[in-house]
Amino acid sequence: MRSTGGGRPVRPGPCARATPPPPATLRGDVPSSAAERSADVLVVGAGPAGATAARHLAAAGVDVLVLEKTSFPREKVCGDGLTPRAVRELLALGLDLSPEAGWVRNKGLRIIGGGMRVELPWPELASFPDHGLVRTRLDMDHLLVEHARAAGARVQERTSVTGAVVDEATGRVVGVRAHPVDERGRRAGEDVEHRARVVLAADGVSARLALSVGLARREDRPMGVAVRTYYRSPRHDDDWMESWLELWDGEPGRSRLLPGYGWVFGVGDGTSNVGLGVLNSSSAYGKVDYRDLLRRWTATMPADWQFDEEHREGPVRGAALPMGFNRTPHHHAGMLLLGDAGGMVNPFNGEGIAYAMESARIAADVAVQALGRPDAASRLRALDAYPAAVRSAWGGYFTLGAVFVKMIGHPAVMEAATRHGLPRPVVMRLVVKLLANLTDPRGGDALDRVVNGLQRLAPAA
Template identity: 60%
Template structure:
């Protein structure tokens, strides 16, 4: 898999979000020639809660990304869950595996930081380059590159289509997964799918040290009105603004008829006045996106194409987080590609590349299976209400909830809660 005379790179990465930039960074750091293609130009926005758990922070540390306050980051100390008229605060646990703090930063800045980090590592970053499809070798059926064309700031064609060749292509093209679908790799309808909407407000809560999750949303006063089908979040960004969003999850990928923007508006109408979540304080529109969960698109590797991040459905069913797993997948994919370059035959290189799917299943498959079970349970409002009313006030349950929902537990050793979670991820079928 060494660079051939007609190849433009050792690996092409499609999409410069967290997954793609992580893959490009690690591949370039390993000495590979990398092209990282992004259809937009930086800075550019993405629909996200902007909150990073300690697991995601650990991945940033591995990449060597500076996360100092002066670089635009704000730290958070744990998760605040609000339900049943009560508030429960869960500090991030002290673990050997991850730092004991989370971070927040808008995707407008985060993605640019990661893409520039990949470029500083040696990757060639091509912005405003819209990948139109894979190049497939007629003889072998392998993906051997991509076709792409330049676009302007509005996404309109701005040049001729060009072919770029590489022996491996990493698809980090998000929930649309156009590279995968062009090869007939469709999403699994029996896997969970989430939907989220969010916007920004200027607010006195901008420096709140807790990530807040509203587990019950009412369209009036709590307990005196209708319970809305979803959960909310409030993440402080430390710059005078907060990211406020609402999400919902279903155990299948079937489309819902819920008007999420209308739900969001009803929630905002009933938030405390002192929070400042009013139209005059709102920054930008309410925007929404789908959240593909629990490896909802497989195979993660086939014929020279790897799926990382949202393109492979790597969002947690527990909390809707995708950044940590996107960064992790980029790291694992790059390691597999680097190992494959050391093989001396086509067969041995292909065997090395095929280990990517096994590695991701081994690291996340059990946890995602537990998440699928969790979603099936909380889909029923009565069950969810019982859990928040009688479960959260119990200290042991509280510890289990924060570690399970945030995926912050010791995979080996730790306390009794860590051992229970780790044991469950090992015995359940892999997602």
């Protein structure tokens, strides 16, 4: 077995076989000339948002430079589960998503709660595929970066971006300041400036680039926290994504029911990704030991699943979930916010990858159009199409999500929804469409029309 930087062994299996080789370029090298440090588009962060944007831009013939503070492959806190919405974006990149290429396919969502167990296949739609996928972020992020490189994107790893470079005369963001770091993230050189006509901030929940120009997190939008780990388990080849709706901050019946859910996703390599997410609509938010909560929750599961300390692989890791557009505006003076940097996690289900990749595709298209404009002023006008596009796509939906987060912050609402909703198949099919944001925008069935109607009625976030 080989060990990752996060301490989790990777066994031979579909994911391990498909991991791309390390890039040939040197990591952390500072380009020697101003030309090497400039590009048409500068992308900060090489996660799903940044790598996806870079791939689309490079495929369109744009000179794109990506700056990433870590080196690949690297761990990332995530459930590793991809809904059909994310699968659509992976297909748009032209990736081979076959099992032979290392992807584990799933049929739908298994929901457990209120003493019930319900399996709901992903809906059959014209707009989305009818299956989800599972793949570790260790593998997937590396694959996406190499896919961007193959299209011609320049990716500079081990480069820590500290802030935006703003033109004093115009107030426009014209680049970033950055310095090289070593394999442990420590400074390994002096600051240099990288310049571009368009800057895409895809630096994740830290949003360091946005903060450097004064774009603070909005306190009126939902926030979550998630923790996860891996266990060697016979459930590793489960072809359903499993969601547990009841998380208690103590013994059931003698404690609070928390707004959130737990998950079990089979990775297909001998391990299962097991984790939980909790929302900030509960008074318990920030006061619960989430790692201990994960331990106590998994202790209630059958012993033969092996979700115990003896079979745990690597540490329990946690991360924040910035939801519902909790950082705006998404265009600021020539800089666009993508994915987690723009608070684009779905409040209904904590999904971030699909929205990161969708925002990247939209941003790349807008950037290509902006680069075709003759001057800086007209480029800025063109870039204004980006916040309008993401607001049109998800604004009403995220508003509904914020209402949902507040509602389930009340334990009585959560208990009633679990008790009365799960036994009703029609209700649960509606719930899956709503929670995963999976409907056909035109046509579709009656449930699609209900969900689409609700989104149109809700004021855009």
